[in-house]
Amino acid sequence: MKRTHHCNELRPAHAGQTVILDGWVHSRRDLGGLLFIDLRDREGRTQTMCDPTVLPAEMFDRASRLHSESVVRITGRVRVRPEGTTNTRIATGEIEVIVDHLEVLNDAAVLPFSIDDPEIANKVNEELRLQYRYLDLRRPEMAKNLRTRSKVAIAIRSFMDGEGFLEVETPTLFKSTPEGAREFLVPNRREPGTFYALPQSPQQFKQILMVSGVERYFQLARCYRDEDLRADRQPEFTQVDIEMSFIDREDIYALIEGLLKTVWKTALGMDIPAPFKRISFYEALNRWGIDKPDTRFGMELVDFTEEFRTSSFKVFSGAVGAGGVVKAINAKGLAGATQGQIETMTEYAKSFGAKGLAFIKVENGEWKSPIVKFFTPAEKEALTAKLAIQEGDLILFAADQWLTACEILGKIRLYCAEVLKGQGKLTIDPMRFDFLWVVDFPLLSYDKEMNRWYSSHHPFTAPVAEDIPLLKEDPKRVRGQHYDIVVNGVELGGGSIRIHQPDVQKTIFEEILAIPPDETRLRFGYMLEAFRFGAPPHGGIALGFDRLIAILCGTTSIRDVIAFPKTAKGTCLMTDSPGPAAPRQLRDLHIEVKAAPAKA
RNA sequence: GGGGGUGUAGCUCAAUUGGUUAGAGCGCUGCCCUGUCACGGCAGAGGUUACGGGUUCGAGCCCCGCCACUCCCGCCA
Numbered sequence: 001m002k003r004t005h006h007c008n009e010l011r012p013a014h015a016g017q018t019v020i021l022d023g024w025v026h027s028r029r030d031l032g033g034l035l036f037i038d039l040r041d042r043e044g045r046t047q048t049m050c051d052p053t054v055l056p057a058e059m060f061d062r063a064s065r066l067h068s069e070s071v072v073r074i075t076g077r078v079r080v081r082p083e084g085t086t087n088t089r090i091a092t093g094e095i096e097v098i099v100d101h102l103e104v105l106n107d108a109a110v111l112p113f114s115i116d117d118p119e120i121a122n123k124v125n126e127e128l129r130l131q132y133r134y135l136d137l138r139r140p141e142m143a144k145n146l147r148t149r150s151k152v153a154i155a156i157r158s159f160m161d162g163e164g165f166l167e168v169e170t171p172t173l174f175k176s177t178p179e180g181a182r183e184f185l186v187p188n189r190r191e192p193g194t195f196y197a198l199p200q201s202p203q204q205f206k207q208i209l210m211v212s213g214v215e216r217y218f219q220l221a222r223c224y225r226d227e228d229l230r231a232d233r234q235p236e237f238t239q240v241d242i243e244m245s246f247i248d249r250e251d252i253y254a255l256i257e258g259l260l261k262t263v264w265k266t267a268l269g270m271d272i273p274a275p276f277k278r279i280s281f282y283e284a285l286n287r288w289g290i291d292k293p294d295t296r297f298g299m300e301l302v303d304f305t306e307e308f309r310t311s312s313f314k315v316f317s318g319a320v321g322a323g324g325v326v327k328a329i330n331a332k333g334l335a336g337a338t339q340g341q342i343e344t345m346t347e348y349a350k351s352f353g354a355k356g357l358a359f360i361k362v363e364n365g366e367w368k369s370p371i372v373k374f375f376t377p378a379e380k381e382a383l384t385a386k387l388a389i390q391e392g393d394l395i396l397f398a399a400d401q402w403l404t405a406c407e408i409l410g411k412i413r414l415y416c417a418e419v420l421k422g423q424g425k426l427t428i429d430p431m432r433f434d435f436l437w438v439v440d441f442p443l444l445s446y447d448k449e450m451n452r453w454y455s456s457h458h459p460f461t462a463p464v465a466e467d468i469p470l471l472k473e474d475p476k477r478v479r480g481q482h483y484d485i486v487v488n489g490v491e492l493g494g495g496s497i498r499i500h501q502p503d504v505q506k507t508i509f510e511e512i513l514a515i516p517p518d519e520t521r522l523r524f525g526y527m528l529e530a531f532r533f534g535a536p537p538h539g540g541i542a543l544g545f546d547r548l549i550a551i552l553c554g555t556t557s558i559r560d561v562i563a564f565p566k567t568a569k570g571t572c573l574m575t576d577s578p579g580p581a582a583p584r585q586l587r588d589l590h591i592e593v594k595a596a597p598a599k600a
Numbered sequence: 601g602g603g604g605g606u607g608u609a610g611c612u613c614a615a616u617u618g619g620u621u622a623g624a625g626c627g628c629u630g631c632c633c634u635g636u637c638a639c640g641g642c643a644g645a646g647g648u649u650a651c652g653g654g655u656u657c658g659a660g661c662c663c664c665g666c667c668a669c670u671c672c673c674g675c676c677a
Contacts, residue, residue, distance in 0.1 A: 031640085032633035047637070068627090085635055093637090110628060113611050117638065120626070123612060127669045180677035200677085227676045228601095347603090351673065458677045568670065 008044025289410020
């Protein structure tokens with residue numbers, strides 16, 4: 001006999017029925033003569049009761065010795081709980097099952113950490129959770145994250161299908177394209193010294209699919225990057241990869257806004273307003289000091305370049321004289337910042353090349369600052385007015401070239417927000433989502449050390465049409481048809497309209513990026529070749545699927561939404577990978593290992 | 601590659617800042633308990649203080665090294 005119901009199903013209406021439930025022993029409360037077992041499966045919990053006058057003695061005895069997380073099958077009769085004993089905290093709390101037969105399907109050993117109490121389980125060391133991931137995933141929070149991930153993946157597929165997209169799988173054995181992220185290499189047994197590479201993204205294949213006439217492609221694509229990890233970066237991750245033909249940027253915006261509306265509705269039952277706000281890269285840097293601004297709180301950057309152009313404070317007037325700017329933010333209520341916090345912020349400033357960080361603490365009606373003695377009344381007035389300075393504020397300055405000054409204050413703004421959150425002076429509604437498009441990125445950036453231009457995003461990004469004449473005369477002013485989708489300060493994805501004319505692509509590769517022609521041919525020859533045979537105008541986008549799910553689940557670590565994630569060193573604590581290879585495997589692959597693994 | 605944090609019982613944390621036998625809650629084991637749902641009560645077991653050195657009369661605590669986990673910078677076209 002198989003189970004008749006799951007553990008989140010029985011209600012008072014089922015009273016009197018005999019049911020079979022399968023599940024894990026979530027908790028056991030032994031009152032001596034009476035024994036309660038909360039049975040849990042992935043749907044929920046049901047209280048079962050062992051009564052010695054109903055349950056045969058040997059089964060009762062067995063039940064009293066069950067460890068947590070043992071797997072059992074219970075047969076019993078549903079009844080409404082006696083007056084005053086309902087549990088309003090679980091959905092099945094009005095009923096209980098009187099056990100008349102107990103079958104132990106599998107005993108569980110004593111657990112390395114308890115998973116029945118969320119308060120305790122949430123604090124368990126992540127190392128231990130990853131080692132026993134199968135136990136960690138039994139926790140309702142984690143199970144809920146997995147479910148959200150599945151629901152959203154299916155909603156995305158369904159939405160894209162409705163929009164006429166084909167899901168096409170692209171190879172994960174690709175070739176090395178040594179620009180961009182470091183790649184994982186896969187040795188080729190058939191030809192010594194040659195390698196596949198795992199793709200950083202299906203970028204080139206999806207563009208080829210446009211040449212193939214697919215017109216609308218998407219894929220939940222696994223991607224690989226052999227770079228150092230972060231809370232929001234894993235060596236293998238999933239992206240929602242999209243490409244369309246015969247479209248412009250507006251089509252992408254509309255598609256993604258529709259997709260995200262569907263996703264938010266599916267996962268959170270929320271209606272998010274669209275269209276999303278659009279800001280330029282310049283505005284993002286200028287107002288928030290970052291190209292993925294979190295606009296859920298203020299503390300925007302304010303410009304004082306003109307006010308301090310002729311200031312007697314040489315650090316400021318000197319920066320302006322050198323073509324730079326003076327900018328400031330007001331960290332409201334942070335005048336009580338500790339020496340350590342000021343130091344952390346100063347370190348940020350220094351990491352961008354600043355000599356220090358100027359600040360003003362407004363305490364007891366007084367401006368406490370090493371630099372305030374240089375300020376004229378007019379300068380002070382301007383600060384007070386434009387920054388709305390009040391008692392308890394902390395004003396922080398950056399005087400440098402525009403980009404540097406913006407980036408410094410952008411970092412400090414985020415740091416201040418974290419400190420203020422910790423002090424309870426800044427609260428953000430966890431159900432608030434500020435979506436925005438960041439557009440008009442520069443197509444090219446300059447590498448001073450290498451003395452050459454490189455693509456801000458990737459070399460297939462099309463320039464804004466009216467800027468094409470500038471490509472050769474003033475590359476830095478060329479805007480790319482690139483767009484990023486940002487939510488709450490998280491870069492959710494990015495994409496662009498691509499170059500579809502082989503001559504423009506060739507110009508970018510060889511004249512702008514200065515890649516030698518033979519290298520271009522070696523690395524991208526097949527693309528340029530494909531583009532000769534009727535490449536439609538096309539563009540696309542990729543969304544970080546793990547980050548998307550993390551945002552929906554209210555966590556900042558994508559490890560919480562990936563079933564089996566890697567540690568910061570790229571290892572799997574459960575399977576102990578990566579590990580050594582057998583000599584025979586290495587021989588087959590024509591590989592000789594020079595440095596032996598540190599551990600035996 | 602660099603910087604910060606953490607590591608004490610199965611788990612979560614203490615240990616008066618270098619001083620007697622390293623404690624508590626939960627879990628575990630045993631006994632008691634017929635309305636619990638964080639059940640309750642009594643008793644008990646459980647420690648190479650991550651690891652290796654050093655300083656000291658004496659180290660969980662200080663110093664050096666090392667390992668693991670974690671956060672950040674670099675990196676992530």
